[in-house]
Amino acid sequence: MKNFVEIDRVDKNVSGVVNKSVLAGLIQRGGFYAKRLGDKVGLESEVRKALHWKIFIFPWMARKVDVAISRVFFPTRVFNNLPLVYHSGFPPNRYVGASSLEDRREGAREAAQFYQKNTEATIFSTRGAISRFRRLVPEDLCDKIVYLPYFLPDVEPVESDQIDRTFSDSDSVRILIVAEDGKKKGVHNFLEAVEIVVGRYPDLRRRVEVTVVSRSDIGRHDFAVEHHRYLPHPQVLEKFRDARIFCLPTQKDSYGLVFIEAMASGCAIIADDSPVRKEILGDGDAGLLSDPHDPEDIADKLESVIHSPEYAEGLAKQARERFLRHYHWRPVGERYVDLFRVAASGQ
Structure with missing residues (x-):
């Protein structure tokens, strides 16, 4: 807000x-922690119910x-x-x-x-x-x-010619995932999918550049990975604008504002197949939908946008246009x- x-x-x-x-904030936090404590010890009370998820004006x-x-x-x-x-x-x-x-x-x-x-x-x-x-x-x-x-x-669309420049760079394939909670947001399935792709096409190993913004541990990988546990939001937006592909096969997400940011930034997007992401991405017109629990399926979607830059660029431009029409x-x-x-x- x-x-x-x-x-x-x-x-x-x-x-x-x-x-x-200060008073409203103290009551708000008190209600939140009272609810958490009550859930742990199995205690119900009318006071706890009255305070939970409330902000008093x-x-x-x-x-x-x-x-x-x-x-x-x-x-x-x-x-x-x-x-x-x-x-x-x-x-x-x-x-x-x-x-x-x-x-x-x-x-x-x-x-x-x-x-x-x-x-x-x-x-x-x-x-x-x-x-x-x-x-x-x-x-x-x-x-x-x-x-x-x-x-x-704070989310502004890139110019259309910036998308042209991003996809004209045929040497590097820059892939971004932004997921504070890596376990819920599918970071490990994403990284496994990248492993599958570079395993199928070993020449990609030197070209793929993955950026992970997540507080979760990601382990070691046999391709270039830049890991940030935290970045200020303006720097996250810079990472979006620098990326060619944004991939987030999230397993639990009520909405997904990062997909809006990826659309504005002109990324080729790979999302999960939740009804919410289907709506955000126009039933797949502005991004690909994958099974978030299946690294092979995620890998297939990654492969399709890596090996067809023209297709990926088209998705990126459709994503930007959808942002301008619906989310600007x-x-x-x-x-x-x-x-x-x-x-x-x-x-």
Whole structure:
């Protein structure tokens, strides 16, 4: 939500401020750790439920503010009527470990009733999430749900001719993976897939340059690997712009903002085959989809973009065009400004 500090780049008459209340922060962290401790010892309490995933908005925090927006932690008003916009979601069954949508019906209805009662609007950032949610919830509890992508003011698209230059370099094949938690994000399957590819084509061993940004250990490999446990975000964006291929066969990811960054940077993208990534990448028009649990399948996708630079460049340009149409911060930001104005008016 800190991105909304830059909403004035969209409209100079709209400004964003970050909640810096020490008291609200202490209560928020207290509720989080109380929930974690309660889960460990099997203790249930009404106080713990009341505090979990909440951020409290006190009267002094609501002064000179027309609307509040929050994600993850639900904003709870204390002695004020500040309009609320909540950024929620409804990830696929695989992400939450549910065997079917039906298993989630009760939780979805409770959430819908809560959103309907307490918010002016509830944002979902994929259309698939809205579709899944609506299948479980009565229509009269869904009229405040809206679709809006994430507002990412620091993500700018590369120029089209930069993609031409990137793919004109026939000597090196620069592949990037950005995955803070390597185990959940499939880093080891990715590296195994690269091993498979260079095993099939030994001449690639000297040409492949892999960059891994992950706090997980990656072991030793028989090809060039540059490993960063952490990089500041501007440096991560530089790595995207330098890469030819972005490959992230993530096994657990509720959304995947890195795919938006890869699209803007003009990378040929290889993702997992989750419904969320399918939607982000336009059912494969802007990137390839792979089985994240099968290194051989990931290797096949890598091979297809390595051995056909023209095909890879076409994917990269389609990814950039899709970013411009659907995820660029300016048109997305204009839709947020419109939503904030409606929420603040109470209409």
